[in-house]
Amino acid sequence: MYSLKDILGMAKELSSEIIEWRRRIHMYPELGYQEYDTSKFIAEHLREWGYDVRTGIAETGVVGILYGSSGESQSKTIALRADMDALPIEELNEKPYKSRIRGVMHACGHDAHVAMLLGAAKILVSIREELGGNVKLIFQPAEEGGNGALKMIEEGVLENPKVDLIYGIHVWSSLPSGIVALKEGPLLAAVGEFKISVKGRGGHGAYPHSTIDPIVISANIIQSIQTIVSRNIDPIEPAVVSVGYIHAGKAFNIIPEQAELGGTYRYLNEKIGAIIRDRLKEIVSNTCKAYGAQCSINVEDKSPPLINDRQAVDFARKTIGEMLGEEKVIEAKPSMGGEDYAFYTQKVPGAFIILGTGNPEKGTDKPHHSPYFDVDEDVLYIGTAIHAALAYSYLSRREK
Ligand SMILES: [Zn+2]
Ligand SMILES: [Zn+2]
Structure with missing residues (x-):
């Protein structure tokens, strides 16, 4: 029988090894669905420690299963x-472990996520005889816009053995190092994308009356879709509609034939998503009709809102609070960023845990996706400890 403080101690002892793994992965970053070396590195370690390892899931995904002592079925x-x-992203940090691959960088901390979970894998093997169930480690590809989670689920990652509970951790640079943030219910937003094409009639800039100007029509569409959030949605409900690009025209004296624009919408509540999608289509089609243009709009939900299960959050709060001290665990603020982890919690109860790695003195408080992003490596062992403690608490027969 181990206490959660024992688990924390084991993680701390592994700290330099976890940092070494993180740096190795950081130096050789790979883009979504191309994580061949990273997954090979993971699979080799898991095999060495005795995991049942499955590779090539969703192209580069790796799953490691540790069967508990009470029989697997x-x-x-x-x-x-x-x-x-x-x-x-081209890394601009000057660190010994700077990315060796031009134009590619671990600027979101996924290198840290892999290293933290590898640390937990090593600890869980060493306390295997105390586990009355199975641990399934999921290393997925392509979180950044590639919906790797969805592909992993489609390829059966939540079955065989069937997953009862899932946790994931994201390091967070705007949260102070070592602080853990949790929240039941919606934590991150659904991500949607819209693409609009406005086909008018091009001509001379001096003779606008003989044209149908797609730029003026696009300007009207942009103004009008800003009223979806301000006029159609309950002000208490979080929602975003942002235009990210508009492409039209080449010369000062030509009215172009066509304009293309697009952007993203975000929401936490599915009812709000339906309003946004409907209003986008109505506004585009009616604005175009009013000006005599031909328009098309494509509206697509990329990933659902990330909803944390209440019991999974309570269990995590209790476990992490006991291990680190209750003062380290705070309530997370929901944000309109998205995460494909949402696909897992759509299928099985679980929670997504935010781990602070922001330390201004070490310069690790730079925004995610910035070329100066870095993590406070001294807290990675805490992420390892959280993973291991959750698995141990859930599967062990210790008093709860
Ligand atoms: Zn990211
Ligand atoms: Zn991320």
């Missing part, structure tokens, strides 16, 4: 997830 299974992909 009827026992409970907890899943722990890390994402592996990097971003198309």
Whole structure:
């Protein structure tokens, strides 16, 4: 029998090894669905430690299963997830472990996620005889816009053995190092994308009366869709509609034939998503009709809102609070960022945990996706401890 403080101690002892793994992955970042070296690195370690390892799931995904001592079929299974992909960003940090791959960088902390989960994998093997169920480690590709989670689920990652509970951790640079944030219910937003094409009639800039100007029509569409959030949605409900690009025209004296624009919408509540999608289509089609243009709009939900299960959050709060001290666990603020982890919690109860890695003195408080992003490596062992403690608490027969 181990206490949660024992688990924390084991993680702390692994700290330098976890940092070494993180740096190795940081130096050789790979984009979504191309994480071949990263997944090979993970699979080699898991095999060495005795995990049942499955590779090539959703292209580069890796799953490691540790069967508990009570027999694999009827026992409970907890899943722990890390994402592996990097971003198309040129790193501007001057650190010994700076990215060796031009134009590719771990600027979201997924390198830290892999290293933290590997640390937990090593601890869980060493306390295997205390586990009355299975641990399934999920290393997924392509979180950054590639919906790797969805592909992993489609390829059966939540079955065989069936996952009963899932946790994932994201490091967070705007939260002070070592602070853990949790929240039941919606934590991150659904991500939607819209693409609009406005086909008018081009001509001379001096003779606008003989044209149908797609730029003026686009300007009207942009103004009008801003009223979706301000005029159609209950002000108490979070929602965003942002236009991210508009492409039209080439010369000062030509009215172009066509304009293309697009952007993203976000929401936490599905009813709000339906309003946004409907209003986008209505506004585009009616604005175009009013000006005599031909328009098309494509509206697509990319990932659902990330909803944390109440019991999973309560269990995490209790476990992490006991291990780190209750003062380290705070209430997370929901944000309109998205995470494909949402696909897992759509299928099985679970929670997404935010771990602060922001330390201004070490310069690790830079925004995610910035070329100066970095993590406070001295807290990575805490992430490892959280993963291991959740699995141990859930599967062990210790007093709860
Ligand atoms: Zn990211
Ligand atoms: Zn991320």
